[in-house]
Amino acid sequence: MDEQYRRLAEENAALKARVAELEGRLSAAPKAGGPKTILGLSDLVIQMDENLVVSYINSATEEHLQRSRKEVVGKGLQEIRGPGLDPEMLVELSKKAVATGRAEEETQYKHPRSGKAHFLKITASASAGSVQILIEDQSRLKVIEKSFKRYVSPKVIEKIIELNADPFTAQKYVLTVLFADLRGFTSMSSGLKPEEVKDIIDEYLSEMIRVIIHNDATVDKIVGDEVMALFGAPVPYEDHAVRAVNCALKMQTAHKVLMESWKSRGKPAPAVGIGINTGEMVVGNIGSEQLMNYTVLGHHVNLAARLCSAAPGGDIIMSMFTFNECKKYLQSNPNVIEGHVKFRRGETVKAKGIPEPVETVSVLIVD
Numbered sequence: 001m002d003e004q005y006r007r008l009a010e011e012n013a014a015l016k017a018r019v020a021e022l023e024g025r026l027s028a029a030p031k032a033g034g035p036k037t038i039l040g041l042s043d044l045v046i047q048m049d050e051n052l053v054v055s056y057i058n059s060a061t062e063e064h065l066q067r068s069r070k071e072v073v074g075k076g077l078q079e080i081r082g083p084g085l086d087p088e089m090l091v092e093l094s095k096k097a098v099a100t101g102r103a104e105e106e107t108q109y110k111h112p113r114s115g116k117a118h119f120l121k122i123t124a125s126a127s128a129g130s131v132q133i134l135i136e137d138q139s140r141l142k143v144i145e146k147s148f149k150r151y152v153s154p155k156v157i158e159k160i161i162e163l164n165a166d167p168f169t170a171q172k173y174v175l176t177v178l179f180a181d182l183r184g185f186t187s188m189s190s191g192l193k194p195e196e197v198k199d200i201i202d203e204y205l206s207e208m209i210r211v212i213i214h215n216d217a218t219v220d221k222i223v224g225d226e227v228m229a230l231f232g233a234p235v236p237y238e239d240h241a242v243r244a245v246n247c248a249l250k251m252q253t254a255h256k257v258l259m260e261s262w263k264s265r266g267k268p269a270p271a272v273g274i275g276i277n278t279g280e281m282v283v284g285n286i287g288s289e290q291l292m293n294y295t296v297l298g299h300h301v302n303l304a305a306r307l308c309s310a311a312p313g314g315d316i317i318m319s320m321f322t323f324n325e326c327k328k329y330l331q332s333n334p335n336v337i338e339g340h341v342k343f344r345r346g347e348t349v350k351a352k353g354i355p356e357p358v359e360t361v362s363v364l365i366v367d
Contacts (some may be wrong), residue, residue, distance in 0.1 A: 003269055011053060012287075016326060019159035020275030021315075029045060029244075034184070041288075042060055042137065043060060043134055043135060043136050044058065044060050044061040044064055044133075044134070044136075045057065045058040045060070045061060045132065045133070045134055045135075045249035046077070046080065046090075046133040046135075047130065047131075047132050048077055048130065048131045048132070048133075049129060049130060049131075050093065050098070050131070051129065051284070052076060052077040052078075052091060052094055052131065053074065053075070053076055053077075054072050054073050054074065054075050054076070054272050055073060055130075056069075056073065056081065057069055057072050057073070061135075064082050064083065064085075064135075065081075065082040065085075065336075073273045074201040077090055077091050077094060078090075078091050081108055083107035083111050083112060083118070083238055084107055084108070084111075084118060085120075085135070086107075089105060089107070089122075090122070090124075092330055093105050093122060093124045094124045094131050094132070094133065096124065096125035097126040097131055098126045098131060099124055100128070101125070101126055102123070102124065102125050102329050103122075103123070104121065104122065104123050104124075104126045105121075105122045106120065106121050106122070106138075107117065107119075107120050108120065108121065109275065118137055119137070119138045120136065120137060120138065121136045121137055122134070122135050122136075123135075123136075126341070128158040128189075130321065133154050133172075136165070144217075149350060152299060163264070170282055170283065170284030170285070170286060171282070171283060172280055172281070172282055173232065173233060173236070173281065173283055173319070174232075174278065174279060174280050174281075174282075175230060175231060175232040175233055175234060175240055175246075175278070175279075175281050175283060175296060175323070176230075176231040176240040176241045176243070176244040176276060176277070176278040176279060176322060177220070177225060177228065177229070177230055177231070177248050177276070177278075177281070177296060177300070177301055177304045178217075178228070178229040178230075178231070178244050178247065178248060178274060178275070178304065179227070179228050179275045179276075179277045179304050179305050179307070180208060180226070180227045180229075180248070180251060180272050180273070180274045180308065181224075181226035181227070181272065181308060182225040182270040182271070182276075183270050183271050183272065183273055183312070183313035184203065184270055184313075185225050185268075185270045186224075186225075188268050188270060190312060192268070196267065199267075200262065200267060200268070201224075201225055203258060203259060203262075204255070204272075205222060205227065207254050207255065207258055208227045208251055208254070208255070208272075209222075209227065209248050210254075211247060211251050212227070212229045212247060212251070212252050214250075215243060215246065215247040215250065216230075216235070216243070216325070217229045217230060217243065217244070217247055218230040218233065218294070220294075220295050220296065221293065225264065226308075228305075229244070229247065230283070230295075231243050231244045231247070231295055233283045233296070234294070235282075236347065237318075239329055239336075240325075241276075241278045241322045241325035241326050242325070242326050242329050242336050242337065244276050244278075244322070244339055245276065245316070245318065245322070245326060245363060246272045246337060246338045248316045248363070249316070249337075249338060249339050249341065249363070249365065250338075251272070251274065251364060252272065252274065252314065252316065253365075255271070255272045259271065270313065271312075271313025271314045272313065272314070273308055273309075273310075273311030273312060273313055273314075273315055273317075273318045274308060274311055274315070274317070275304050275305065275306070275307025275310065275311050275316075275317050275318070276304060276307065276308070276316065276317070276318040276319070276322050277300050277301075277303045277304035277307060277319045277321060277322055278299030278300070278318075278319065278321045278325050279298070279299075279303070279319075279321050280298065280300060281296040281297065281298040281300050281301055282296065282298055283295070283296045283297075298353075299351065299352060299353025299354055300321075302351055302352050302353060303319060303349070303351040303354060303358060304319075305351075306349055306350075306351040306352075307319060307349060307360065310347075310349055310360075314362075315362060315364075316362065317346055317360050317361070317363075318360065318361050318362075318363065319358050319359070319360060319361075320358065320359040320360065321358075322353050322361075322362060323343065323361040339365065340365070340366040340367075341360070341363055341364060341365055341366060342363075342364040342365075342366055343361050343363060344361065344362045344364060345359070345360075345361060345362075346359075346360035346361060346362045347360060348360065
């Protein structure tokens, strides 16, 4: 019996190694040439000879066309028609590939059965005596880009796509959230002209959002002069607390430059207060059919907002939860917090949903 289990284990290991080898060869192989597909591949593949007569289609193409392989092989490409696939466009794209080696086209259509919008990327590649068309459904990528392009850097969007995770399903994670707003600006703005208020807010928000996105964080929302940023989602990273503190430091530095500019132009120069907290939060696409937003919920979010309200202008206040997360990295690398700073124990803060007063730590920039 033991010998039988041993042989089965060896065969299983050999099979896994063979699958890994085939997958590696498939991903490394050029697009043109023989059929490059495996069972269950979602991309559509159409293989033709130099006269654009179909010699092969994969199972995904069969399903998309609602026609069997036998019905399609031997037909001219001009006879291939399916949702989002215009025969004239396919033929023209293939001719370009024959002339240049490769040609691409993007198109969109509404699926006749589901009624959903789909976005296709169609790539034609040519090699000696053959042409191959690869059709990729990029609908999910388009939804992600549309949802996140204003709130995160292109690098973050690329990472979301690379991870192949669903960023919209609500889940619980330990994350870090940051709130920042201008001190006394509401009362100050009552004495300003509307265009002056708009100019100050536009400059302030543009600079804060630039810093947040540059630090691979998510701009969660903007309410008046308040900015909310999220660290650790939709792309997860363990050092989200450290990144939030470093981002806050850069925001204060950038805001000091703004304040000098406002003063030089004779404008009010309100300081910014920042609050940071770390804890378990619900994150995902939350709202209604009319309005959905990618955001976080929970009492740890409320605490971050409360810390922001308690922060004097020019200060950064974090909870002890955030400080303890940072300490994990500070112990091995004191330079993980960028710039010269000091940490000072602050006053306790009461927040909705947290029964005990929360201890706080102030982050002081040392010039």
